[in-house]
Amino acid sequence: MLFLINNPTLLIVSLVVIGFMVVMIVKIYKEYDLNRLLRNKQSAMRIATPPTGMFKRIGALAGAALAPALVVVVALTLSSATTLQPSGQLHAVNDGDDIIAIYNDFQDKMSSYQVFTGFWRNSVDEVTDGAPEGADDDYSGGDEGSDDYSETNTQVEGVDEMDNVITDGKYIYSIQYNAVLITLAYTQGGGVDVLDNYKTIEYVDDTTECPTGFYVTGLYADDDHLVVIGSQYEYYCEGSGGPEPAYEEDFYYYWYGYNNNVQIFVYDKNDDFALVSEYELTGDLIGTRKIGDDLYVITSEYLPLSEDDIDVDEYLPNFTIQGDTTTVDYQDIIYVDGTSPNSFTTFYGIDLATEDVDMEVLLGDNGYNLYVSHDNIYLVGNIYYFVPMADVLDFEEPVAETKTAIQKVSIDGNDVEYVTTGTVLGYTLNQFSMDEHDGYLRIATTTGWWGDDINNRVFILDEDLEEVARIEGLGKPGETIRSVRFVGDYGYVVTFEQTDPFYVINLSDPENPFTEGELEIPGFSTYLQPLGADYMLGIGFGDSQGGTDGLKISIYDISDKTNPVVFAEDIFDYSEFGWGWSSATYNHKDILVDLGKGIIALPFQTSIWSSTTGYRYTSGILVYDFNEITGLTQEGFITHEQAAEEDVYVYKIKFIDQYFYTVSNKYIKASLISDPETIVNEVALPGYEDVYDTQID
Amino acid sequence: MFKLKVDKTEHKILKERLAIVETPKYKYVITDDKTQVEEDKINIVFNHADIPKISSLLDLIVKGEELYITGYNEFGQKSVESRNFQYFIVDGDDLVGVLHDTRLIIRMKLYEVEELLQDKDFIRVSKYCIVNIGKIDYIRSALNSKLDLLMKNGDHCEVNRSYLKDFKTALML
Numbered sequence: 001m002l003f004l005i006n007n008p009t010l011l012i013v014s015l016v017v018i019g020f021m022v023v024m025i026v027k028i029y030k031e032y033d034l035n036r037l038l039r040n041k042q043s044a045m046r047i048a049t050p051p052t053g054m055f056k057r058i059g060a061l062a063g064a065a066l067a068p069a070l071v072v073v074v075a076l077t078l079s080s081a082t083t084l085q086p087s088g089q090l091h092a093v094n095d096g097d098d099i100i101a102i103y104n105d106f107q108d109k110m111s112s113y114q115v116f117t118g119f120w121r122n123s124v125d126e127v128t129d130g131a132p133e134g135a136d137d138d139y140s141g142g143d144e145g146s147d148d149y150s151e152t153n154t155q156v157e158g159v160d161e162m163d164n165v166i167t168d169g170k171y172i173y174s175i176q177y178n179a180v181l182i183t184l185a186y187t188q189g190g191g192v193d194v195l196d197n198y199k200t201i202e203y204v205d206d207t208t209e210c211p212t213g214f215y216v217t218g219l220y221a222d223d224d225h226l227v228v229i230g231s232q233y234e235y236y237c238e239g240s241g242g243p244e245p246a247y248e249e250d251f252y253y254y255w256y257g258y259n260n261n262v263q264i265f266v267y268d269k270n271d272d273f274a275l276v277s278e279y280e281l282t283g284d285l286i287g288t289r290k291i292g293d294d295l296y297v298i299t300s301e302y303l304p305l306s307e308d309d310i311d312v313d314e315y316l317p318n319f320t321i322q323g324d325t326t327t328v329d330y331q332d333i334i335y336v337d338g339t340s341p342n343s344f345t346t347f348y349g350i351d352l353a354t355e356d357v358d359m360e361v362l363l364g365d366n367g368y369n370l371y372v373s374h375d376n377i378y379l380v381g382n383i384y385y386f387v388p389m390a391d392v393l394d395f396e397e398p399v400a401e402t403k404t405a406i407q408k409v410s411i412d413g414n415d416v417e418y419v420t421t422g423t424v425l426g427y428t429l430n431q432f433s434m435d436e437h438d439g440y441l442r443i444a445t446t447t448g449w450w451g452d453d454i455n456n457r458v459f460i461l462d463e464d465l466e467e468v469a470r471i472e473g474l475g476k477p478g479e480t481i482r483s484v485r486f487v488g489d490y491g492y493v494v495t496f497e498q499t500d501p502f503y504v505i506n507l508s509d510p511e512n513p514f515t516e517g518e519l520e521i522p523g524f525s526t527y528l529q530p531l532g533a534d535y536m537l538g539i540g541f542g543d544s545q546g547g548t549d550g551l552k553i554s555i556y557d558i559s560d561k562t563n564p565v566v567f568a569e570d571i572f573d574y575s576e577f578g579w580g581w582s583s584a585t586y587n588h589k590d591i592l593v594d595l596g597k598g599i600i601a602l603p604f605q606t607s608i609w610s611s612t613t614g615y616r617y618t619s620g621i622l623v624y625d626f627n628e629i630t631g632l633t634q635e636g637f638i639t640h641e642q643a644a645e646e647d648v649y650v651y652k653i654k655f656i657d658q659y660f661y662t663v664s665n666k667y668i669k670a671s672l673i674s675d676p677e678t679i680v681n682e683v684a685l686p687g688y689e690d691v692y693d694t695q696i697d
Numbered sequence: 698m699f700k701l702k703v704d705k706t707e708h709k710i711l712k713e714r715l716a717i718v719e720t721p722k723y724k725y726v727i728t729d730d731k732t733q734v735e736e737d738k739i740n741i742v743f744n745h746a747d748i749p750k751i752s753s754l755l756d757l758i759v760k761g762e763e764l765y766i767t768g769y770n771e772f773g774q775k776s777v778e779s780r781n782f783q784y785f786i787v788d789g790d791d792l793v794g795v796l797h798d799t800r801l802i803i804r805m806k807l808y809e810v811e812e813l814l815q816d817k818d819f820i821r822v823s824k825y826c827i828v829n830i831g832k833i834d835y836i837r838s839a840l841n842s843k844l845d846l847l848m849k850n851g852d853h854c855e856v857n858r859s860y861l862k863d864f865k866t867a868l869m870l
Binding site for chain 2: 057
């Protein structure tokens with residue numbers, strides 16, 4: 001009924017149709033009754049009454065009565081079939097007018113529906129050019145670094161994910177005030193003693209000495225390259241030639257404008273971080289991955305097609321390498337019938353060694369959760385096609401439910417090629433909701449937001465993203481998925497509302513998945529990470545009273561898939577008036593796990609209130625030793641400053657050789673893995689004044 | 698109009714062969730059993746062998762005496778038994794009696810014909826028209842709450858709103 005209330009046009013049409021049907025039914029009844037009386041009368045008059053076409057006539061009347069309802073049903077069914085989900089049919093695009101035609105056609109189809117799309121839409125704005133500048137530093141470098149160092153904690157081994165702090169065994173690269181700090185951390189000759197600031201890559205305009213407006217998003221490093229990825233914003237400062245700030249005189253510097261581009265700077269590590277390549281890609285950054293020398297970047301650009309004077313040419317995705325711009329041909333744009341043509345989603349494949357760039361452009365819904373295997377990119381987003389009458393007519397598959405659209409793009413080197421688009425019911429939690437195994441995509445989704453409407457499912461899709469099998473109804477009523485991890489033939493799903501059922505799903509037969517084991521404990525994990533074949537790390541919320549007011553680190557023993565048990569756990573209750581928090585609960589890249597060394601480490605910060613000291617803020621890295629015999633043992637809590645005047649936020653831990661390196665907004669500090677809390681060397685990172693010393697008076 | 702009182706096993710067969718419609722308000726009791734006669738009704742007691750005779754007798758009871766109405770057309774004057782008329786309708790200054798294939802001009806007023814036919818299952822359906830109920834093929838219910846009568850010769854007659862109630866009453870047994 002809610003559908004009809006939300007759709008007054010449909011309500012009026014329905015009332016008219018129902019009214020017409022009532023009139024027709026009354027008419028049919030009256031006619032039948034009168035003719036029945038007539039037959040009886042004529043019979044009583046001893047007049048032979050051969051059968052007339054009464055039933056034929058009544059049949060025709062009944063048909064007429066039902067026809068409008070039938071027409072509405074057929075129209076809805078046909079139109080919903082085209083808009084219910086992407087058809088998979090590719091649609092040729094030849095020029096900008098084609099795109100506008102696609103948009104208009106789509107709007108026509110959807111005109112009787114209320115359509116919601118759940119994507120960010122950023123306005124388009126001009127961007128300024130700015131040349132990056134590598135700082136000249138005479139430091140001559142040092143010996144070789146170590147081969148034993150911690151890499152970014154990624155979802156798929158071998159598929160690197162961008163992060164804000166990385167190490168290559170010799171240097172630690174971090175982001176500070178939109179500059180990239182290169183810190184020499186370790187050499188085989190000097191060990192941890194070499195720890196010092198080595199170089200700062202800042203993004204400053206040569207002429208005006210103003211920051212260029214480049215905002216650093218993340219970093220990659222391999223044997224040859226340091227890759228810096230970010231977006232260019234408009235940035236005005238005194239002397240830049242831009243408009244003067246309209247208010248406070250002494251407010252010289254401020255960020256302005258929207259990013260609608262991705263810039264990538266590639267530095268040669270073997271040539272003292274000289275800038276070797278510079279790429280500029282159009283669109284807002286959705287995500288990146290790196291496999292070997294190949295960097296994959298996905299962007300999205302909103303198309304304001306509803307504007308009358310839009311020139312689609314201006315929005316065509318393009319990339320620029322060292323000043324040379326290549327724009328996508330209209331013929332190469334892919335449009336999948338049934339998707340909302342609201343933006344360009346572009347998949348870039350960049351070979352960092354050869355500077356070769358391949359691009360695949362989709363006109364259609366973009367997404368927000370990115371999963372990349374060694375063979376394919378999966379980008380998923382929600383589609384909310386709200387089709388009236390769906391619940392009234394009781395379609396087999398209720399179309400008002402949220403659906404996840406999956407764009408599949410294959411990767412081979414830097415070649416990127418669109419494969420197909422699929423849909424499943426529900427919305428995904430994060431990148432860990434997806435996993436590719438033996439050609440099958442496993443994807444966990446939740447439908448509904450609260451109450452009994454919630455349904456948690458795991459779908460298994462084949463290479464064409466056609467559903468092979470599914471598991472429905474994971475979790476108790478009202479519970480939503482809080483974390484997922486797929487490992488080989490098994491999937492692990494945590495749902496939560498009151499308690500934390502931890503499900504072990506056997507996916508070894510893709511056509512017959514089943515829940516093999518289940519464990520119910522207080523609290524819930526928001527992140528799961530396998531620790532070898534027999535254990536699973538869970539990081540989330542839980543306290544010692546069975547609630548969720550604390551940080552909870554759990555190790556599940558999953559060696560017996562039918563009977564998962566809690567092997568070890570550590571709980572940090574929030575203090576009575578304070579709080580605790582770990583970025584590891586939502587950012588897997590902040591966690592350090594090394595099974596060989598038995599290390600599990602993650603950032604943790606607390607604010608504790610007491611009547612004498614007031615609130616006291618502490619930030620540090622929790623370091624655990626994990627092994628199968630003693631379980632989880634806290635080895636230490638590494639902090640950078642105790643009772644500091646200003647908050648020092650320790651947010652990352654790496655290791656090189658036998659040392660931990662912890663990174664905060666002020667320091668990088670080193671300590672022995674065997675004795676984490678004792679700092680053996682440290683370096684103060686350049687402050688804002690150091691980075692931008694030429695601009696600050 | 699009739700009540701058939703015979704052996705139960707023969708009831709259906711006899712009812713069909715005599716072509717009768719039994720009603721609760723019956724005037725005639727037809728029976729092959731003397732003991733079943735009813736005092737306040739007209740009783741017809743018969744042998745099975747007399748079925749054809751009984752049948753023609755029933756025709757007489759139901760249809761009554763034959764009534765001839767005289768009219769004329771371009772071929773001259775004709776007297777036609779009233780039950781053969783489909784309907785009578787006023788056409789300009791003339792009253793027309795419509796037969797299956799032909800039409801006769803009747804030298805009478807419509808109300809005079811109506812009086813004449815009052816026991817003959819004719820019914821006034823509008824100010825201008827009297828219809829033979831036995832010649833109605835089908836009744837259509839029009840959307841404007843009128844009735845459209847399809848006659849057996851294919852003509853249409855309209856039952857006016859003010860005559861609707863009388864028309865329905867006339868159809869009741």
